Amino acid sequence: MSSKSTPMIKQYLSIKEQYPDAILFYRMGDFYEMFFEDAKTASRILEITLTSRNKNHGKPIPMCGVPHRAVQSYIARLIRQGYKVAICDQVEDPAQAKGLVRREVVRVITPGMIIENEFLDARANNYVLAVTRIGDVMGLAYLDISTGTFRLAESEDRDAIADEVLRVSPSEILLPESVRSDTFFSAMITAVSEKAVTFIADRRFGYGEGRERLTDQFQTLSLEGFGCETLRAGVGAAGVLLYYVGETQKQKISHISGIETYALTDYLCVDDMSCRNLELMENLRNGTRQGTLLEVLDQTVTAMGGRRFRHWLRYPLLAAPEIEARLDAVEEALGNPGHTGTLREALKSVYDLERLGSRIVMGHAGARDLIALKRSLATLPAVMETVSLFGNRLFAWREDTAPLSGLAEQIENAIREDAPPTISEGGIIREGYSAELDELIKISKDGKGWLARLEAEEKEATGISSLKVRYNKVFGYYIEVPRTHSEKIPAHYVRKQTLVNAERYITDELKAFESKVLGAEDRRAALEYEIFNQVRAEVRTHNGAIQSAAKFLAGLDCLLSLAHIAEQNNYCRPEIRTDGQLIIEDGRHPVIEKMITAERFVPNTVRMDARENQILIITGPNMAGKSTVLRQVALLTVMAQMGGFVPARAAAVSLTDRIFTRVGALDNLSQGQSTFMVEMQETANILNNATPDSLVILDEIGRGTSTFDGLSIAWAVAEYLHDLRGKGVKTLFATHYHELTELAREKPRVRNYNIAVREYNDEIIFLRKLVEGGTNRSYGIQVARLAGIPGRVIDRARMILGRVEREHQNLRTISHAEDDSIAEPQSVQMGLFCHPEAVLSDSLKKLDITRITPLEAINYLNELQEKIKFH
Structure with missing residues (x-):
């Protein structure tokens, strides 16, 4: 770093030092800037202009930037290329800062730590997975932070763990630092070479630290209730995931409220190669879902149902009672097409409750997310009324929907349907929800009428019919008068700006009005943001019930999908x-x-x-x-x-x-x-x-x-x-x-x-x-002809096959043969385990020459000849 580095560059470098493996997005006004090597990398991938800073003071510093309002699309492109992005924001008001504005990294976005819909496949989970080893036992855990899905398993079978990593198909893998030279882990990394791999200090994978993190997260005394208290390797892997969440999200994630412990032997295992060969999830031609079993079977109508269906297809059951329960549910849905159709239509109005809830809990939700949540919750009473008509236990959801209905009503009363995407500039809270806010809105509305009255009064007082009262963000409120009427300007008008054809003025009365109205606008925006946060906090307290409803609706969607495809394609119950x-x-x-x-x-x-x-x-x-x-x-x-x-x-x-x-x-x-x-x-x-x-x-x-x-x-x-x-x-x-x-x-x-x-x-x-x-x-030659092999090649192939079958010659002899006038081949193929000599020898040894007649001998020789043809 040059001794002439500015305070800003020094601040940037000190923050960048803490995140060496991420591209640092450094907030400066309305832009996120990148410097040095980060700028070179980002400009190449994002295809934006690379410029430089400090051109006149020592060595130029490479830099590039993107507008903060459009930052999501740029981050998405970097994440898709496997990069991490550290978001460094201003954490104090520039107007109140003394000297350089304080900045901090507020979040690190990695391939496995994504919650934004625009970065994610709506119908697939986005997992970050951790693997470790304690003794001879391998532990594995994976987490989808966008939904709260959290699972854990362990095994002494390394191959089974490797298969499971491929089956989970994570976007990012966390490994202990010490395994860099381990052949097993290096083979695993090679097998998932397209995935992002992050190495973390070994001590973070310890059972003690992992257990402490998990019990603190779930607010329990032990892990017995989750079935993993004694799974040391598995708990170590799960614990490091929570550590990584804290390091990247800079907050405790409350929507991760439990973990599912499972055994690899609980499910029918279709290894990764077989999954590809059978084209369960992706086709062999271009890796898309077109022409796959998933494409045909997945008729779910919700995003969370689509993710659950992928899980069911990748994890078929091994317990007969569980399979029969699903089959019973599908059969009942088939037998009640009216109710099934009603439910599927209702589910089409349900948004992605899992990811909505996660964004709300993490503080990344906007007003439109709450509107989507409200609409989804509003469908629950009708859905629950219809499913109550079914008898299968998988259709039963006995939790009270009243609290969630009340929550939907609260959102309806508070949030405007036409709320803007931003939550800090006002326009999101309904009139009538807050008396204080209504008063500020009234001032703003009355202000427009007051301005209209002022304009009319000033026109009459000055006799200038073209006089206008206007506003812009630079000068605030002003009176504009054409220059042709400058001789009519009253003495109390104070000139503010001179234009080519007009003059702009202010008055004491207009300045007082501006202070009142603009103050009200600012207070209104701040109060709306405060009210929105209160509503969002109320939603957060219901997240457990929201996630429970999401889980039930996802499973319901899957069952109805299986029934729909069975009816559509005439499937039978196995x-x-x-x-x-x-x-x-x-x-x-x-x-x-x-x-x-x-x-x-x-x-x-x-x-x-x-x-x-x-x-x-x-x-x-x-x-x-x-x-x-x-x-x-x-x-x-x-x-x-x-x-x-x-x-x-x-x-x-x-x-x-x-x-x-x-x-x-x-x-x-x-x-x-x-x-x-x-x-x-x-x-x-x-x-x-x-x-x-x-x-x-x-x-x-x-x-x-x-x-x-x-x-x-x-x-x-x-x-x-x-x-x-x-x-x-x-x-x-x-x-x-x-x-x-x-x-x-x-x-x-x-x-x-x-x-x-x-x-x-x-x-x-x-x-x-x-x-x-x-x-x-x-029938190889016939198939070759169907494939379009030229006729001359086909004819030559017939000749060669005839010679091989008749004379058992090798291809070297055939290639030098001069006589191509070969008869059409017989319908036989050479035997490789039973040679003609063996056939003759065995048959002749069994022949009793003393008892055979001449005619029988001739017939017997004919049979031998025919037999040799087929060998």
Whole structure:
């Protein structure tokens, strides 16, 4: 810093030193200014002009600025890029300050510490998550400050914790300083590389400090009531979140009134890769929700219902009674379409009570937020009257709505419907609410009439018909007279300003009026702000009831949404079982059936159990629909366990603890991993973590390596899943390795299926139907032709396939062949586990030459020849 630095720059640097990892927005008048490196960074990202300060005094200081009235949009852009923003405001009146105005950071906005609607996705939570380790136990907690959602879990299973971090999908992660060199945590950071990571001193993660922070926040003697008193690692993680809230928000956040403790084993786990493969929340093409299960199922009409629905979809239940309760509620809603329609219409008038309440409690709410709250609370009596007509316990909300109705009435009486967005300039409190305020408003209104009378009197007294009495912010009230009438100006007029064509004057009478009116305007604005804060404080005392109502309405919205989509798409109620059976009769893919328009969706029946139909080997050509069948079984399982109806004629779903998928081939070249390595890592995860209660979806294995290696791995994987823990695991295995169909002869719980096609004039027709039995053809050449491969390539491929099938030559020999006059290929494929020599040897050893006739010998040789063709 230069010795010639101004007091302002010295103040800026002293504040900036406390927030080195944030861009400091330093309030100067009507602008927030940034200096030095912050200015360079902000000007680049915000695309605003970079200028400089102190150009004539030593080294210029880079600077840029944004208007304080438009600051939100600029902050949003920085936050989206992963930056933190420290808001430094003037904390004393400049008119009363002696010397430099005192400034302080009043809030730090980070990706995980956002409450403004314009920064947030209305239908998704915005979490900041903390992870720590105490001994062998990993603790995890996450918080959405905009809604007050606060959850905690811990586990000794590192992989489970890593999966949970990905499932939560936080915007920001807090980690202890000491884990920077820990391989587990570095792998986690890599997995969430697009998220903001903040390191905090290890001592802040301690159990003692965490417990103290939590009990102080909740005003309890212990954490027993929240089920986490003994969860040392989890409490340490939760405690650091409250520490971080205090450091960034500069206040105690009273709307965080409890914490939900849960076990990772309480829910059906769909790991992050499987979530992507199944396109539950985001599609694989561009990462949006278009074409996802969420888009199809989420018919909620409130923002808080949308967030709750995402949670239900990402955390399907494992407890049968809870699932049945949701299914009962959905069935009852379906059976009462009139009441259901009434409720859904009423909910459309409900604003985001969770986030409204949070902004009000934190002191960031404006008059329009209170109006939105009032309108929402006004719908409660009608909603509660309608839900009382339902019998399911999930529709029951027994709290008294009278206090909230009274609160809505108070807001109605106090706040004007046309209140401006600012709360410090008046115009927000209704007339009739405060006698003192009404008096000040009357003075302002009477003032306009008084000015009109004064203007008329002065025109008559001076004889100047063009005389005007006016006001502006610079000169206040004045009398304006055209210069052509200057000779008529009375002596008591005092000249205030000279214009090109007019003169402006004031009088003692006008100055006295100005003092009275302007004083009233200032007092009015101050009193309105004071009254508004009183109303906001009253709302704050009801926040617990507001959040309780929000929670109930969000759940109600989800149940009604599940009923609506079930009625709209002809879904059925699934039977929830615990015997390992998974039966889907005429099941449909919930997303694809809504997207296809050129053809009718063909439903399929799938039956799986732990006795005879545990592993289904599914063969058939590309584009036939194997992947669709696989995915729809997984999706229907998720839908059933979240408590929803499913697209099928009938369905029975046995409780599933995890769904694993190995689908497609997504390269991870940026991390130096080949397609095959990624495939093997995903397969290893399945083999190491699947249980007899899991569901495994395998869509091709081994395609990233040689045919023999790939087939061998696929065979071994299928065997392993069949024998897993002596019980096996339900597996749907789609493959082009037709040799895998031989597994059905060796393993008792393996069954073969294929997707039927029909051939006609060398063309194939996809029937999309799953039928029993294997197939020995892939129809690859026909599919290639449908895809638009040139005819010459198709013809050459037929020739090569014919030679391979007939002569078993390798591709090097084929490429040098001169005779291309190859007959059309037979409908066979080479066997890789059963060679022709073995077929001949085994058959001839069993032949009793002494008893065979010449004719029988000829027929037998013909059979051998045919058998070899198929091997």
